[in-house]
Amino acid sequence: MLLVGLAVPLAIAANREIKAVKSTAVSNGLEVVDGLSRLRVEFVRADIVRVQYQPDGQLTDNGTDVCVAHRKRTLPLTYSDDLWSVSSDSMTVCIDAATGAVSYYDLHHRLLLREHPRCPRSAEKVWQEKITYDETSRRTAHTANGDVAVMDVLRRDTIGSTFRYRTYFDWTATEALYGLGSHMENYMNLRGKKMYLCQHNLKAMVPVLNSTAGYGLLFDAGCAMVYNDVADSSYVEMEAARQIDYYFIKGRNMDQVVEGYRWLTGQSPMMPRYLFGYTQSKERYCSSQELLDIVGEYRKRQIPLDMIVQDWNYWPAGQWGRMMMDPKYYPNKRMLADSLHAMNCRLMVSIWPNAQHCPQYDDFNSRGWILPGSSVYDAYRADARSLYWDYANREFFSNGFDAWWCDSSEPIDGDWNNPVHPDYGYDNHFERWQINTKVLSDVLGAERSQSYSLYHAMGIYKHQRQTTDSKRVVNLTRSSYAGQQRYATITWNGDTYASWKTFAQMIPAGLNFMATGCPYWTVDVGAFFVGPDRWNRWFYKGEYPDGCNDPAYRELYTRMFQYATFLPMLRSHGTDTPREVWRFGNPGEPFYESIVNHIRLRYSLLPYIYSMAAKVSNESYTMTRALAFDFVGDSAVYDLKDEFMFGPAFLVAPMTRPLMAYGKASRQVYLPQTKGGWYDYWTGIRIEGGQTIDAPAPIDHSPLYVRGGSIVPMTAPQQYADEHPDAPYIIKVYPGADATFTIYEDAGDGYDCERKGYVTYTLHWDDSHRQLSISARKGSYKKMVKRRQLTFVMPDGYQQTVVYDGKKAIVTLTANN
Numbered sequence: 001m002l003l004v005g006l007a008v009p010l011a012i013a014a015n016r017e018i019k020a021v022k023s024t025a026v027s028n029g030l031e032v033v034d035g036l037s038r039l040r041v042e043f044v045r046a047d048i049v050r051v052q053y054q055p056d057g058q059l060t061d062n063g064t065d066v067c068v069a070h071r072k073r074t075l076p077l078t079y080s081d082d083l084w085s086v087s088s089d090s091m092t093v094c095i096d097a098a099t100g101a102v103s104y105y106d107l108h109h110r111l112l113l114r115e116h117p118r119c120p121r122s123a124e125k126v127w128q129e130k131i132t133y134d135e136t137s138r139r140t141a142h143t144a145n146g147d148v149a150v151m152d153v154l155r156r157d158t159i160g161s162t163f164r165y166r167t168y169f170d171w172t173a174t175e176a177l178y179g180l181g182s183h184m185e186n187y188m189n190l191r192g193k194k195m196y197l198c199q200h201n202l203k204a205m206v207p208v209l210n211s212t213a214g215y216g217l218l219f220d221a222g223c224a225m226v227y228n229d230v231a232d233s234s235y236v237e238m239e240a241a242r243q244i245d246y247y248f249i250k251g252r253n254m255d256q257v258v259e260g261y262r263w264l265t266g267q268s269p270m271m272p273r274y275l276f277g278y279t280q281s282k283e284r285y286c287s288s289q290e291l292l293d294i295v296g297e298y299r300k301r302q303i304p305l306d307m308i309v310q311d312w313n314y315w316p317a318g319q320w321g322r323m324m325m326d327p328k329y330y331p332n333k334r335m336l337a338d339s340l341h342a343m344n345c346r347l348m349v350s351i352w353p354n355a356q357h358c359p360q361y362d363d364f365n366s367r368g369w370i371l372p373g374s375s376v377y378d379a380y381r382a383d384a385r386s387l388y389w390d391y392a393n394r395e396f397f398s399n400g401f402d403a404w405w406c407d408s409s410e411p412i413d414g415d416w417n418n419p420v421h422p423d424y425g426y427d428n429h430f431e432r433w434q435i436n437t438k439v440l441s442d443v444l445g446a447e448r449s450q451s452y453s454l455y456h457a458m459g460i461y462k463h464q465r466q467t468t469d470s471k472r473v474v475n476l477t478r479s480s481y482a483g484q485q486r487y488a489t490i491t492w493n494g495d496t497y498a499s500w501k502t503f504a505q506m507i508p509a510g511l512n513f514m515a516t517g518c519p520y521w522t523v524d525v526g527a528f529f530v531g532p533d534r535w536n537r538w539f540y541k542g543e544y545p546d547g548c549n550d551p552a553y554r555e556l557y558t559r560m561f562q563y564a565t566f567l568p569m570l571r572s573h574g575t576d577t578p579r580e581v582w583r584f585g586n587p588g589e590p591f592y593e594s595i596v597n598h599i600r601l602r603y604s605l606l607p608y609i610y611s612m613a614a615k616v617s618n619e620s621y622t623m624t625r626a627l628a629f630d631f632v633g634d635s636a637v638y639d640l641k642d643e644f645m646f647g648p649a650f651l652v653a654p655m656t657r658p659l660m661a662y663g664k665a666s667r668q669v670y671l672p673q674t675k676g677g678w679y680d681y682w683t684g685i686r687i688e689g690g691q692t693i694d695a696p697a698p699i700d701h702s703p704l705y706v707r708g709g710s711i712v713p714m715t716a717p718q719q720y721a722d723e724h725p726d727a728p729y730i731i732k733v734y735p736g737a738d739a740t741f742t743i744y745e746d747a748g749d750g751y752d753c754e755r756k757g758y759v760t761y762t763l764h765w766d767d768s769h770r771q772l773s774i775s776a777r778k779g780s781y782k783k784m785v786k787r788r789q790l791t792f793v794m795p796d797g798y799q800q801t802v803v804y805d806g807k808k809a810i811v812t813l814t815a816n817n
Contacts, residue, residue, distance in 0.1 A: 023083040023095060028075050030086055030093075032100055033057070039100050043075050046088040047251070048260050051102055053244040055123045055163065062221045062241050064451055065458075066483040068266045091250050096120075104215065104248055112215045112250065116168035116234075121244060124164040128240070130157045131442050133373040140320075140356065143417040144495070144533075144540060145201065145408060146312060147320040149356055149375035150417075153442075162447055165244045166235045175213035176638035178254075178626055180227055181206035181480065182493050182513035182521060185429060186505045188626070189639040190229065190512070196433030197225040199410040199440065199450050201539070202494040203432075204480040207236075208261060208516035212632050216249040216257035216517075218264060218482060222451035224437040239437065240446035254515065254629045259620035261517035266486025268519050270617045272472040273748035274346050275403075275490075276609045277306030277721040278599050280580065281348075281573035283528075284311035287329040288336040294580060295345045299719065303581055303596055304603045306720050307346040309405060309573070314349075319358035321375075323351055323391045337400030344720040348403035348476065349396050353377055353388075353411045353456060360391055371443050376411045379452055385459030392460070393467060403474035404460055406489075409453040410479045414439035416539065425538045453479035454487075461487035470750045476569075480518055490520035490569050498527035498542040498553065498574075503560055504656040508641040510567065511626040519616045519623060522569040526557040530576035547577025554584050554591040555658055555699065562702045563654035565598045566646040568613075568623050590699045597700070600717035607713040607729055607743060612647045614744035614758070623647060631672040640670060648741070649710035649734070651678065653695060653703040669695040669703050676708020676736025676767075684795040686736070708736025711763050711772075713743055722748050728789035731763065733772060733813060735794065739765040746781050757781040761806070770813050777806035 023032050029042035029049075038057040042050045052059050078087045085094040092105040096117060103114035115121065137152040171177070176189040180197060182204040187193050190209070197205045207219040209227075219225065219236055226237040238244070249260035262268065280298070285291050291308055298305040314330060315322040325333055340347050354375040355361045364370050364377050369384040371377070378384045392404070414435035415424070424431065440449040457475055464473045473488035480491040493509055496502045510521045530553065531545035544553035564570050572579040581599075585592035602609075615621035622629060625645045627637035637643075643653045653669045671678045673690035680687065680695075681704040687693060695703035706712065712732040718724055725748075733739070746758035759779040765772050772792060791801040792813055802811055 023097070025079055025083055025086075027072075028077065030079075030083060030095060032095060034100075039095070041086070041093055041095060041102055043077060043086070043088055043093075044070070044247070045260070045263065046075060047090040047249070048264065049091075049093055049104070049248040051244065051246050051248065053121055053123075053165075054242065058242075060242055062243065062245050062447065064220055064222045064448070065454065066218075066220050066451075066481070067264050068483075068486070104250070106214070106250070111172070112213055113211070113248065114170050116170050119168050121168065122166045123244075125161050126164050126240065127158050128160045128162050128446060130159045131372060132157070141417055144537065145413060145416045146352065146354075147356060148354065148412075148417055149373075151373045153373070162240045162242060165238045165241055167244055167246065168233070168235045171229065171234055172213060174635070175211050176628060176635075177209050177211050177229075178512050178515035178628065179206065179209045179216075180512060181516065182491060182509045184426070184493060184496060184502065184505050184509055186508065186641070188508040188511065188641040190227065192229055193227075194230050195227045196429050197227060197450075198433050198436045199453065199479045200432060200436050200494075201410070201413050201416050201478065202496065204478070204491050204493070204513060205450050206480055206482050206513065206516040206518055208482055210254050210257050210515045210517075212254070212628050212638065214251055214253070216251065216261060218247040218249065218261060220245040220247065220482070222448035222481075223446055224433065224441070224450055226433075240441070240449070242447070253632060254626075255620070255622065258517040258622055262485070262620045265483035265517070267620070268485040268616055269488045270472065270746075270751075270753050271474065271488065271520070271613055273606070273610055273721045274306040275474055275569060276606060276613065277570070277603060278304055279307040279309060279348070279569065279571040280305055281309035281311065281571060282579040283573070283575035284313055285309075288331065291336065291347070292339055292343075295340060295343050297580070297582070299343055301582065302719060304599050304717055304719050305345060307348055307403065308340065309348045309350070309571075311350045311405075311573075312352065312407065315358075319355070321352040321355035322358040322360050323355070323395045324358075324360075325395065333395070333399040333401075337402075341400065344723065346402040347400075348405050348474070349401050350405040350407050351392055351396075352408055353379065353406075354408065363387070374412065374443050376443070379455040379459060380448070385455065386463065388459055389463035393463070397464065397467065402471065404476065406456060406460065406475055406477040409456050409477045410440070411452050411456070412439050412443055420538065451481050453477060454481040454484050457484050457487040457489050465751075472749055472751065476522075476571075480513070482516070485518045485520070489518075490522055491518065492522045492524065492571075495528040495539065496524065497529040497540060498531075498544055498556060500556060500656060500658060502527060503556065503563075504642065507563070507644070507654060507656070510624065511644055514622055514624055515626055515629075517620075517622075519621075520568045521624070522567050522571050523560070523564055524574045525560045525564045525570075525572040526553075526574050526577075526579060527560070528574040530574060542576065544577075548579075548583040552658065552660055553577070555660060557584060558591045558594050558699060559655050559702065561595050562598055563652070565602050566624060566644075566650065566652045570599075570602055594700050603717035603721070604714045604730075605712075606721055607715055608647065608649070611713065611742060611744040614746075614760075615742075627651075627672065631674075634672045636670060637672055643670065649706050649712050650681070651705040651707065653705075655697040655702040659699060665696065665698045666694050667697050667703065668692055669705070671705060674707055674709070674737075676710075676734070678705040678707060679734050679795055680704075681706050686795070706732075706734045708734050709739045709765070709767065710734040711739045711741035711765055713741065713763075725783075726785045726788060728791060731772075731790055731792045733765055733792055733794055735765070735767055735770070738767050745785065747783065752781060759784055761804075772811045772813060774804060774809045774811070776808045
């Protein structure tokens with residue numbers, strides 16, 4: 001089979017300036033033509049501008065399916081007399097008549113962003129290739145990422161051209177930038193950095209930037225990219241695209257930028273309540289009986305659990321990646337699912353895009369739906385996505401399985417499978433980008449080399465939605481792209497190795513990913529690779545060969561668990577050593593007790609977390625968030641890599657150094673200035689903001705603070721998320737400033753929530769009068785809880801209980817003497 005491959009240089013038209021005689025008004029914007037080249041600046045919403053440029057004048061977009069369709073309407077705009085600027089009721093866009101540089105201003109004519117005034121963009125024409133593979137050379141390589149098909153390249157044929165583009169930006173000295181996805185490179189604020197953007201086991205590329213200056217950028221192309229803000233040259237480079245195509249999103253704050261991004265690319269659907277409990281996984285459970293025994297042990301120990309995961313290699317021997325469970329070890333799939341459901345536990349299963357040596361592969365191959373040089377199915381084809389779903393549905397979903405783990409959705413890694421030089425390692429970012437851009441471009445085509453995961457997720461989501469409305473889609477996947485959040489995906493950070501260094505890198509990687517507008521991200525608690533391997537591979541560098549029997553690893557695992565308690569999904573997973581709670585000690589021992597207590601804390605916080613999940617879906621909120629979201633005026637938070645907010649209330653400061661080596665059970669924590677100050681969650685002691693403190697960090701817990709002026713709805717921990725739908729709530733009120741929190745409730749699963757099948761009621765704290773008002777309940781759903789006990793608790797221990805029946809009420813909370 002043949003496909004467009006990696007783009008290579010043809011001719012250079014770098015630093016090409018537009019020397020236009022005039023600008024022309026077009027629908028909702030301006031257009032500038034210089035010879036063949038064409039620049040179009042178009043409002044798609046009053047606060048969102050699309051910029052397109054093509055040196056040959058053909059504005060055809062890049063064919064990515066990143067953005068969702070919106071009905072085009074004429075916006076009320078004001079054009080300058082010379083037609084070099086245009087304004088909406090939100091902002092003004094100006095084009096430099098000499099160079100074509102685009103600048104963006106707010107209504108007070110404050111500069112938000114501008115392209116470089118002398119050199120705004122460049123275009124370099126590059127060849128595209130078709131790759132012909134030698135089918136007779138097909139062989140299987142056994143790798144840490146499973147079995148992969150390998151073939152030799154027979155020839156490369158030049159078949160046309162595309163462009164490598166750079167858009168140069170003149171960012172302001174004081175702004176911070178976040179986003180671009182999840183990359184294990186230890187960057188928080190992206191100013192002054194260079195990042196090579198591609199899909200990889202340890203890299204999930206999302207080409208979105210979110211600025212503290214009040215705007216965001218979405219680059220709508222499917223190719224590899226480079227972000228550069230070093231050496232006096234700031235640009236975003238697209239390696240193979242038909243045209244420059246980016247969106248400028250104005251926002252009063254970073255949350256509003258996320259709203260604009262999701263308006264462009266699609267909202268994140270409501271996740272089921274069970275997802276926000278605890279998920280137990282490892283590489284791997286080997287039979288139905290083992291899955292049942294593990295869940296039974298959790299129930300026996302009364303440790304909360306909502307989902308267990310079946311990882312790979314459940315298929316018959318020699319049929320790698322086949323969506324079929326070996327009946328020798330999994331004799332009855334329906335009975336397995338039913339038995340887990342009887343214990344109130346859901347089941348997630350790992351599925352792969354690259355089946356081999358089995359009837360499933362033969363079926364796809366006979367239809368021509370395998371990507372060249374691989375065994376990966378062609379997810380860009382709607383009919384191939386439909387066939388893939390048929391296999392997944394027949395084997396799993398129709399038998400009661402609940403959730404998907406779409407592993408290896410890049411879907412190819414060039415340096416995970418092949419030998420590289422001895423000095424190659426985690427920090428070889430440019431070389432990693434080169435290797436993986438090449439292999440992805442060879443197989444997928446350079447113009448779409450990074451977007452496979454978007455289409456793979458699309459197929460799962462759309463077909464499950466067509467199959468039933470009673471079960472919400474959950475798709476844990478290793479890769480991501482702009483727009484993928486609309487397909488109910490959670491991305492994790494890949495197969496990391498266990499060390500304190502990599503643990504610390506996970507925190508900014510996740511915060512940058514979620515700053516793009518993709519809200520759901522998680523990690524393998526404990527990291528995937530725990531010990532080193534015998535082949536000394538660059539990625540397999542775990543520092544704990546004795547695994548969970550090593551007290552040093554138990555400490556790292558416990559600290560990672562404390563951190564992950566405040567991620568959108570709490571999940572343990574990895575190879576080399578078991579991951580169940582009881583592997584880390586016995587009841588009464590510190591590691592065991594800390595892990596169990598954090599699981600119980602997670603379940604206590606479910607009313608708070610689930611209400612935030614609704615806010616994610618209905619208000620484009622970000623649950624786990626960089627401090628700059630909430631404290632944009634405080635530049636001290638811009639590059640803090642090891643603190644973040646969990647919703648509006650909690651400041652989380654994970655402990656990322658070992659007590660055994662560090663010898664000090666505390667860490668420095670910066671508390672931003674805020675009117676109500678901060679409360680130590682563990683002690684209730686109030687602390688002023690605007691200072692760095694030495695915060696206690698015993699092995700029991702990491703530092704955790706609550707912003708004064710917060711309302712946190714909680715409940716008693718349950719064994720699973722839906723055990724007691726009518727359980728009383730404990731409403732913790734942290735005074736110091738007025739506060740508002742809206743509680744959301746629904747059935748917990750199914751899509752009635754999209755048809756107004758939910759209720760909300762708002763709690764408002766009036767700090768000066770020490771009164772908490774409860775609004776009248778809005779909405780309804782089947783089997784809704786009509787009466788609920790609410791106990792309001794103050795940090796000083798004062799509490800008062802009411803029974804809420806949906807009617808407006810006011811409660812006065814006086815302090816203890």
